[in-house]
Amino acid sequence: xxxxxxERLIDxxxxxxxxxxxxxxxxxxxxxxxxxxxxxxxxxxxVKETFEQRGIGTLQTVPGAAGGVxxxxxxxxxESKPFVKELCNLxxxxxxxxxxxxxxLTDILGNPSIVQKAGQIIxxxxxxxxxxxxxxxxxxxxxxxxxxxxxxNAPVVIVRRDSKVTEGPTVSINYVSGSAKRIETMLLSKRSxxxxxxxxxxxxxxxxxxxxxxxxSLLEEFNAHVAGIxxxxxxxxxxxxxxxxxxxxxxxxxxxVKHKKINVKEGNYFRK
Amino acid sequence: xxxxxxERLIDxxxxxxxxxxxxxxxxxxxxxxxxxxxxxxxxxxxVKETFEQRGIGTLQTVPGAAGGVxxxxxxxxxESKPFVKELCNLxxxxxxxxxxxxxxLTDILGNPSIVQKAGQIIxxxxxxxxxxxxxxxxxxxxxxxxxxxxxxNAPVVIVRRDSKVTEGPTVSINYVSGSAKRIETMLLSKRSxxxxxxxxxxxxxxxxxxxxxxxxSLLEEFNAHVAGIxxxxxxxxxxxxxxxxxxxxxxxxxxxVKHKKINVKEGNYFRK
Numbered sequence: 406x407x408x409x410x411x412e413r414l415i416d417x418x419x420x421x422x423x424x425x426x427x428x429x430x431x432x433x434x435x436x437x438x439x440x441x442x443x444x445x446x447x448x449x450x451x452v453k454e455t456f457e458q459r460g461i462g463t464l465q466t467v468p469g470a471a472g473g474v475x476x477x478x479x480x481x482x483x484e485s486k487p488f489v490k491e492l493c494n495l496x497x498x499x500x501x502x503x504x505x506x507x508x509x510l511t512d513i514l515g516n517p518s519i520v521q522k523a524g525q526i527i528x529x530x531x532x533x534x535x536x537x538x539x540x541x542x543x544x545x546x547x548x549x550x551x552x553x554x555x556x557x558n559a560p561v562v563i564v565r566r567d568s569k570v571t572e573g574p575t576v577s578i579n580y581v582s583g584s585a586k587r588i589e590t591m592l593l594s595k596r597s598x599x600x601x602x603x604x605x606x607x608x609x610x611x612x613x614x615x616x617x618x619x620x621x622s623l624l625e626e627f628n629a630h631v632a633g634i635x636x637x638x639x640x641x642x643x644x645x646x647x648x649x650x651x652x653x654x655x656x657x658x659x660x661x662v663k664h665k666k667i668n669v670k671e672g673n674y675f676r677k
Numbered sequence: 678x679x680x681x682x683x684e685r686l687i688d689x690x691x692x693x694x695x696x697x698x699x700x701x702x703x704x705x706x707x708x709x710x711x712x713x714x715x716x717x718x719x720x721x722x723x724v725k726e727t728f729e730q731r732g733i734g735t736l737q738t739v740p741g742a743a744g745g746v747x748x749x750x751x752x753x754x755x756e757s758k759p760f761v762k763e764l765c766n767l768x769x770x771x772x773x774x775x776x777x778x779x780x781x782l783t784d785i786l787g788n789p790s791i792v793q794k795a796g797q798i799i800x801x802x803x804x805x806x807x808x809x810x811x812x813x814x815x816x817x818x819x820x821x822x823x824x825x826x827x828x829x830n831a832p833v834v835i836v837r838r839d840s841k842v843t844e845g846p847t848v849s850i851n852y853v854s855g856s857a858k859r860i861e862t863m864l865l866s867k868r869s870x871x872x873x874x875x876x877x878x879x880x881x882x883x884x885x886x887x888x889x890x891x892x893x894s895l896l897e898e899f900n901a902h903v904a905g906i907x908x909x910x911x912x913x914x915x916x917x918x919x920x921x922x923x924x925x926x927x928x929x930x931x932x933x934v935k936h937k938k939i940n941v942k943e944g945n946y947f948r949k
Contacts, residue, residue, distance in 0.1 A: 414683055415727040418690040424790075455687040509845050511869055515834060517827035518696075544815045544835065551820045555789035562787060563816065573781050597783055 408438040413448050421452065421464070421476040426532075426558035430473040449474055460484040462532075477532040478525050478556045482675065485526045489654050489671055492519070496638065496655055499665040506612070506640065506660050508667075514545055514609055514637075523654060524552020527607070527635045530652055530674065531557060536632050537602040538562055540624070542591060542616055546608040549637055553607050562597045564620055566590065572597075576626050580619030591619050593627070603632040612640040614648035639672060652677060680710040685720050693724065693736070693748040698804075698830035702745035721746055732756040734804075749804040750797050750828045754947065757798045761926050761943055764791070768910065768927055771937040778884070778912065778932050780939075786817055786881055786909075795926060796824020799879070799907045802924055802946070803829060808904050809874040810834055812896075814863060814888055818880040821909055825879050834869045836892055838862065844869075848898050852891030863891050865899070875904040884912040886920035893920075911944060924949060 408416075417434060434445045453464040460481025464474050492513075501509045513519055527549075536557050541550035542564040554561045566589070568575055577592035598604075606620050621631055634651035641658045653672030660667050680688075689706060706717045725736040732753025736746050764785075773781045785791055799821075808829050813822035814836040826833045838861070840847055849864035870876075878892050893903055906923035913930045925944030932939050 410683065411686055411723050412727045412730070414686050415690045415724055416731050416733075418687045419694060419728075419731070419733055422691060422694060423793075451683050452687055455684045456691075458684070459688050459691070461688075461691055503845060509868070511835075511844060511866055512832070515832045515869065517823050517833065518830070520823070521695075521827055544819065544837065547816065547819045548823045548833070551789050551792070551823060555793055558790070560784070560787045561789065561820070563783075565816065572783060573775060594783055596781070597787065 408440065410444070410448065413438050413440065413445075414452065417448060417452055421474075422461075424558075425462075425476050425478055425528075425556050428467060428473045428475050430471075433473070462529075478528050479532055480522075480526045480529045485529070486675070488522055488526065489674070492523070493655055493669040493671065496657075497667060497669040499667050502660070502662050502665055502667060504662065506662060508610070508638070508657070510545070510609060510638065514548060517548070520548045521552045523637055524549055524554075525556055526654065526674070527652065528553045528556035530635070530677065531605060531633055534605075534632055535603050536605045538598060538604045538629075539607055540564065540598075540604050540620060541607050542566075542620060545610070549609055550607040553605065553635070557605070559605070562593060564591050564593050564623060566592075568592060576623070578619065578622050578626060580615060580622055582613075582615040589615075589619070591616075591623060593623055598624075598627045598629055600628045602627070602629040604629050605633045605635065606631065607635050609637045610640070611636040611638070611648070611651065611653070614651075617648050617651070636672075680712065682716070682720065685710045685712065685717075686724065689720060689724055693746075696830075697734075697748050697750055697800075697828050700739060700745045700747050702743075705745070734801075750800050751804055752794075752798045752801045757801070758947070760794055760798065761946070764795070765927055765941045765943065768929075769939060769941040771939050774932070774934050774937055774939060776934065778934060780882070780910070780929070782817070782881060782910065786820055789820070792820045793824045795909055796821055796826075797828055798926065798946070799924065800825045800828035802907070802949070803877060803905055806877075806904055807875050808877045810870060810876045810901075811879055812836065812870075812876050812892060813879050814838075814892060817882070821881055822879040825877070825907070829877070831877070834865060836863050836865050836895060838864075840864060848895070850891065850894050850898060852887060852894055854885075854887040854891075861887075861891065863888075863895060865895055870896075870899045870901055872900045874899070874901040876901050877905045877907065878903065879907050881909050882912070883908040883910070883920070883923065883925070886923075889920050889923070908944075 435442050456462050462478040536559050539550050539554035539561050550561050572594040574595045575592040636653050638655045639653040656672045658668045707714050728734050734750040808831050811822050811826035811833050822833050844866040846867045847864040908925050910927045911925040928944045930940045
C-alpha cells in the first residue's frame with residue numbers, strides 16, 4: 406500500500422520525535438512507506454526545515470551506505486525563554502518557602518508537561534555532546550532526569566541513599582552535604598554503570614552542591630566521567646559553591662524565610 | 678507568513694503529541710499558521726486518519742464555538758503486542774533473579790524508550806477514563822508513572838516511605854506488606870492530592886499487592902477514589918492476591934530462585 410506524502414510526513418514526524426539521536430536508515434522509511442528513497446529524502450528535507458523553523462530540533466543526515474538521518478532536540482530560545490519566565494513566576498510564590506531555605510516544588514515536579522519541556526530544554530544544551538548515561542539521585546530529580554535522558558537516547562541511573570534488595574550489590578560513598586555540613590551516604594547498584602561512561606548529572610535543586618559533589622565522587626569509584634551538570638533550580642548565590650560548571654534554568658535570590666520573600670530569576674542557561 | 682500544508686501537518690503532529698488530552702481550539706491552529714479554519718479542518722482529518730492507521734492514537738473533535746480537537750494516545754495491538762513480547766524476552770533472563778523472588782529490573786526501568794512505550798500502552802487503556810492524578814510509590818515506579826501521566830495529561834503524586842522537609846506536612850498510614858507480612862509506613866504530602874480525586878495507581882512490580890493496598894488506604898484518608906491500577910510486571914500467581922482489578926503488561930510464572938529458572942508471559946493487558 407502506497408502512502409501519500411502528507412501521511413508520510415505525519416508518521417515520520419512521530420517516528421523521529423520518538424527516536425531522538427538514533428540513526429534511522431533511509432531504507433527504513435522507504436520500506437515503511439513503500440516509497441522511493443528520493444521521495445523520502447524530499448520528505449526529510451521538509452521535516453528538517455519545519456523542525457528548525459518551529460524551534461523543535463534538527464535533523465542530521467549521515468551520508469553513505471550505512472547512512473540515514475538522526476533527530477536532535479533543539480528548543481529555540483524563542484520557545485524556551487517564555488517557558489522559563491513562566492516557571493520563574495510559578496516558583497516565586499512565597500507560600501513555597503519551607504524551613505531551611507528549601508522550596509516546595511512537588512507540584513511543579515509532579516507536572517509531566519512542565520518536566521518534559523524542561524527536559525527538552527536542558528537536553529538541547531547537550532544534544533551535540535557525547536552522553537552515555539544520565540545520573541540523578543532519588544527521589545525528586547528522577548522525573549527531570551528521565552525527561553532529559555529520553556531526548557538524549559541515554560539510560561538513567563539512580564543513586565540512592567539506602568540499599569534495596571532489588572538493586573543487587575552496590576558501591577557506596579560518604580560525602581559532606583554542602584549546606585548542612587552533615588556526613589551522608591549515597592550508593593549505586595554495581596551493575597548499573599559501565600567503566601569510562603560519560604555521565605550527565607541532573608537534579609531538581611542545588612544549594613551548595615554537596616549532593617552533586619557526592620555523585621561526582623561516586624562516579625570516580627566507577628571510573629566514569631562527568632560530561633555535564635544540569636539543575637532545574639539553583640538556590641541563591643552561595644559563597645562557597647562546591648561546583649562551578651553547571652547549567653540552571655532558574656535561580657533563586659534574596660530568599661527570606663522570615664519575611665516570606667523570595668526573588669526568582671532566569672538561571673545561567675541562556676548565558677552559557 | 679503563510680505555511681504550506683506539509684509544514685502545518687508536521688508542526689501540528691508535534692504539537693498534538695506534546696499536548697495529549699488537551700482541547701486545542703481550531704482558531705489556535707488557524708492563527709498559528711495564518712490559515713483558514715477550513716484548511717485546518719482538512720489538515721486535522723489527515724492527521725486523524727494517519728494516527729489511527731499507524732496505531733499512534735486518535736483525534737476527537739469537539740464541535741461548537743468552544744470546540745476544537747483533542748489527541749488521545751491509542752497504541753494499536755499491532756504495535757503493543759511485539760513490544761510486550763520483546764519485554765518478556767528481556768525479563769526472562771535468569772540472571773535477573775534476586776533473593777526472595779524479586780527481579781533485577783533496574784536496567785529496563787532505566788531505559789527511557791522502554792518506559793515511555795510502556796507508558797503509552799498503559800495510558801491507551803485509560804485514555805477514555807476520567808483520571809485526575811497518577812499515583813506511585815518511590816522509587817522504582819516513578820518513571821513509569823510519569824510516562825503514563827504525560828499521556829493522560831495528569832499530574833503525578835509520589836508516595837514515600839520516609840518524610841522529607843521539602844514535602845511540607847504529610848499524612849501517613851501503616852499497612853501490611855502482602856508477601857513479607859511486615860508492618861510498613863507510607864506517607865503523602867498533604868498539599869499534593871485534592872479531595873475526591875480520581876487516581877490511577879501505577880507501579881513497576883506487584884507481588885501480593887500489599888503496597889498497592891497501602892496506596893488505596895492512603896487514598897481513603899484523602900477521600901480520593903481508585904480509578905485504576907496498572908503495573909509493568911506482576912509476580913507469579915499468588916494464592917492470596919490482595920488486589921483483583923489491575924492491568925499488567927508482563928506476568929511471571931514458575932520462578933525458581935534455586936534453579937535459576939523463570940517463566941515470563943504476557944500480562945492480562947490484552948485479555949481485558
